[in-house]
Amino acid sequence: MNRLISEISSDVLIQGFGLHEDERKVFIGKVGGQEIQLLPDFHNLDLDAKELKILFLGLAEASHQFRPGDVLMTGSDDLLDRAFQVMDDIEQRCIVVTLSPDQDSTHLYFSNETLEPLVQEWKQRKVSFLCLWMVAPQELEGQAKLVTILRKIILKDS
Template sequence: MFRLVSEISPNFLIQGFGLHQDENEIYIGKVGGQEVQLIPSIDRLHLDNLQADDIIFSVGFAEADNHFRAGDVLMTGSDDLLDRAFRAMDEMEQRGVVVSLTPAQDSKHLYVSKEHMDPFVQEWKSRKFSFLCLWMVDPIDSEGQAKLVAILRKVIIKD
């Protein structure tokens, strides 16, 4: 199952993936035959309830700085999902940048300040969950939200 978490209003994900509420008032649906569940906040993603083959997606925003410009998609995640995301972005001619959540000694690694996300990402890595975090550099308008949905859809469906 694909678990979606959004740090911005999730309405664009609900509409973009055609999700509906189940009896527990959780948004669920299918994308390309794959089950998708929207988790209302990162704090409500209980890792103990996840299966080994579950995949975590987190979407949100990042602030522009001298390395990133408005509309860039910053990402971190598992290698296989990063590869799929890059392929999706290449098809869309969307600029994507792999970033680190911790300041690196190596100047070749770009850092994005997302302190609240770092503990979650470190936990996902240590527990060997497949995950992909996508952050669009502000401002995120409806076109940017549609791009995030399109990238996620392509990653979920695979080729």
């Protein structure tokens, strides 16, 4: 089951993934046979669920390291490999980042104090996860592009 958590508008995700509200008031759907569930936050995340994949979408500010339209990403090796393939296919500039300043000198540091402890726990528990941020997106166009990228990553598993 894919669990989607996002900083971008849930309306964009509901439309982009064709999600519908179930009896528990949770948005769910399928992408290429893969179940997806939109969670409002990190609090109800069951890390012991079978075949769990955590997908996070967010937005980032432009800086001297990151330019508008870049996609920043961090994740488990399986989903990062899939993301690289998708980014190559659509010729999207992407940058692997680390959320811990002194962790890996081959990756650029991206400060996200809310997500950093969660990512460390996911790595420790060997959970499959992918975090994507678009740098200074052009309103809904950039958010829609993130949804398209994520759809392609999910479909690579089908």
